[in-house]
Amino acid sequence: MKLKLPGTRDAFRRGCEEVSDPLRLLVVTGSPDDAGLIRQALAEARLPAEPVEYGQLAEGLDALRHQPFDLVLLDPGGLGPSAIGEVRGVAPAIPLILLVSPESLDAAVRTLRRGADDYLIRGEITPESLICSIRHALVVKRLETMLDRVEHLRREPGGSGEGRGVAIGVADITAQRRTEERVRRRNIHLHVINEVVRTATSSAGTDELLAGILEKTRALLDFDGGGAYLVGHNHSTAELVAETGLPEGFSFRRRIVGLDTPPYDAVIGRGIPCFVEDYPRACPQDAGAGIQAFASIPVVAGKRVIGAVNLVSRGAHVFSPDEREVLTSIGREVGSAVERMRLHEQANFYLDLMTHDINNANTVAIGYAMLLAEDLKGPEKELARKIGAAVWQSAEIVRNISTIRRIMEEVPAPGPVGLDPAVRCAIDLFPGADIHYTPQERWVAADDLLPAVFINLIGNAVKFGGPDVSVRIDVREEDGTVMVSVEDTGPGIPDAEKSLVFEKFRKGGRKSGKGLGLYIVRTLIERYGGKVRVEDRIPGRPECGAVFRFSLRGCPPVTGRAG
Template sequence: MPDPLRLLVITGSPGDAPLVGEALRKAGLPAETISHRLVAEGLDALRRESFDLILLDPGREPGAAARVSEEAPGTPVVILASRDDLDAAVGALWHGADDYLVRETISPELLVCTVRHVLALKRAEVALGRVEHLWREIGRSLHEGVLVLDPGGTTIFAGARMAEILGYAVSRIQGASFLSFVDPGDVPRAKTLIEQGEWRRAEAELRLRRSDGATIDALLAASPVTGGSPGYLGVAVGVMDVTGQKIAEEKGRRRNAQLYVINQVVRTATSSAGMDELLAGVLEKALELLDFEGGSVYLLDPGRSRAELVAEIGLPKGFSFRRRIVDLNAPPYDAVLGQGMAHFVEDYLHAYPQDAGAGIQAFASIPIIAGERVVGAVNLVSRKVHVFSPDERDLLASIGREVGSAVERMRLHEQANFYLDLMTHDINNANTVAIGYATLLAETLSGPEKDLAGKLAAAVRQSAEIIGNVSTIRRIAEEALVPGPVNLDHIARSVICFFPDVDIRYLPEDRWVSADDLLSAVFVNLIGNAVKFGGPGVSVLITSREEGGTALVSVEDTGPGIPDAEKTRVFEKFRKSGRKSGKGLGLHITRTLVERYGGRVWVEDRVPGHPERGAAFRFTLPACPPVTGRSG
């Protein structure tokens, strides 16, 4: 049996409560009736306990229905009225009441129908309210805004997120034309989007206008709304604010453009052979990429007392920066060269009226910074009106730092080369003298003393070999290959002369190959390797022949040979073999040079299958036709 209904009857008529109770009992609907004569008493009862239904006679209190409904928002309110008070009963329906009964017409059947109707209506209203609340919460949590447009393009629904995006209250959006929120320039595209959205999903990127007048970038997706029944009801539009994404994309694009410019400038700097070429190339590349017409580069002298002009491109006719800046305390160089601060002028004629005839509109002077020191400045001029954006100012400052790093590397490289050239020259002179004296000493001695003098001469020759290898490595790294016809016979004969005490057999051939003068280092290293590891009685055989457009050269020795496990590793840098001293550079240089010429080098057994009977180094070079009238 269902629980009895709990009814609260608020009425000044003593017979109302018994009448209602009796009618419900006759209809078979169990009910528990609580009665109060005054509205205030009924409100107190509502605060203490809950009821399923409220029967209210507002009497002379027109606001009673609203007060009772507010106190018990989830409980249905039915007005009890007489025929003379029907107007008041109908008015109560607009202020919180759900239905009304006329005392004179109450019957058990009518009462039950009314009760069941208002209870069902209230349950549906509460359920609908919960669903609406749920969807509003979902709408608030969505990253996208939601609009629903009727067939005429009027907004009939706007979600909370949509209000945030546009900066309007929901009530202001609803009832307004969707196109009124679109930037005027995008209205035609917005109309197309809505038209397409009437029959299929469509997307477009549009600019919308906020309440504060700001423009936002938005991605819109429109889809038809049918309501599950035939016919077109409108268009649902999802709106995503992509302004932040657009800003990030634009920032990334600008950053990529900056990195491209910096990368191009750095590539120009690193490919330069000398300081003047470096700075002229950097200036030319910067002018090309940054759309300036002219410029110049200054470098501070070692004493930091003046700045010298080292490069100048595209400056207006009759106008030139000074060849030398002597007063570093005069603007703008007091800030640029003295403090490392970039100087930008967007109204050049106003700042420098003395150059009015040059036609320059904008000027920038960027410090060249190496580490923490300012080493110079890059000046750029434009004959067009130019505004230096924050991104461009950052880019120019970055270029100044990159150029500074390149200048510093170039200076260090030049300084290192100077010391290396000095050392190589002096050590070679000392080695030449030492070899001469050691050779003379060996000729005047005999027995063990003669052997010691020979070892002394060998040690000095090894020092000379190291110096020679270092010089060769420098040339390989610094000089571009310019191959040309080289007489192989001439190269081999000139190298053999360096080893007068070694049994070297050479079968001469008038053969020409594509190489350069460093080819002699290949023969020096291969013969020297045979002598070093072959011992005093070693014999060396050098031969060459042509095979299919290449020259195959062999340098074979009768030394102890190379084990199979070592053959693939002998050309590695700093690879040593056995107990012999050295840095392991000779064979590595040999492979580098041969491959540089377009050939290859490898090692085999002099007698196949017998490593202990000597090694055979073989290499190939591109063959060339003989050159008449040349010997090397």
């Protein structure tokens, strides 16, 4: 019996250009929008296809048992965690494409590693992406089917000459199949590394960074637990700084390890990864821990090894060359992220120290300038006042930079804050200014940076309005929203500049400053979910002063707190 098989290039071309007329697609999803998206994309792609839709998994499985289908599109999220396995159990040879949401992409990648053929992301389904995914899945399954037929015929009794022809076909198909599989694994590994990098860049501190990366790596690559070590200042030991899923008494759960002990003498000492696929035999002291496989990856920053990431599996695990490569890459990404975090924390430490000392010096200098201004007269008194104003400007710059640092580094978490204490805190910083404010018991959604809004608005009015400026602060409530206005009798803001005053580094007039105050005001108000604008105090007469109006979300009063 002769068996004639096409070359892989021919098979791929036919898979892309010849589809059944029409293709029968089984769409099983709990989302009514999915079927519409698939139909629309198929129509735009002009692909001859007949989608058959079911909203229940049981209905879809029954259809698979009794009807012919070329491909299955499945929503695993809306049908339960067992849906993929049940579909594979009924129709193992039919290509399976997952319909996933962006937030469930990690789960989709784990599923691909267990046998799904491809996935499509909701909201990103286009005619091109749909037809590409369908063709990819069909070609892979066609090649697999051919290979199975060849293997079956090769095992049948027959002439040896037939077998030689079959063997040639097997090599050709296997090469294509391996290429497809390598591309798929490479895409999965790139996704894993991208997710690790994303986790690293969103972390607030070193401990959080390592815990997040460890958990992300463990979940995406199907490990059961792991730990992260960083080298100590003595360079002779490493400390366990993050761990998850490690059993009690496990050797690699020790808080402090020596760098002269295996495997750390190689992993950290020489930067050589360690992979153990038969852990009970390699480490009999942990025989009761239930660990079957173990990996220890060097954490590399530049040319230095600064730690190790350990991963364990309770099931049999073979570390393929691709997986070893991706784990080694993760070790480098972890090292770079830790080094950046350390430099950031070190810079913040010195910045905090410098800010503290400068503030102390400014406070003392402002106090002496005020004393001199009280005792002196004439030109000397004016000189003392200017000295005090210059030091105040220095304090303002330091205060604004500190506020911007917190805005950039902290995640907004507005909670109930007393408005009255925030206003009073700002007024106390301008003892000589003419400020009118009637205290009101209002609570708003904000945080402890709220006083900076009033400090910058009052300071802006005093700076541009001079010693005779008058400032008024009014507060009222409208349907759960607290409306605040801060008006002054200064020179006002020309209409052409009103839309620009909240921009960073925007300065008005000839006054000194860094142009950060009003930028901070807008940033904080928007951080709290409100809006701010500037108007003329007297409509149509900008020379008569300005009024800044902003909104804050009101909160119920909180008892037992002073704000």
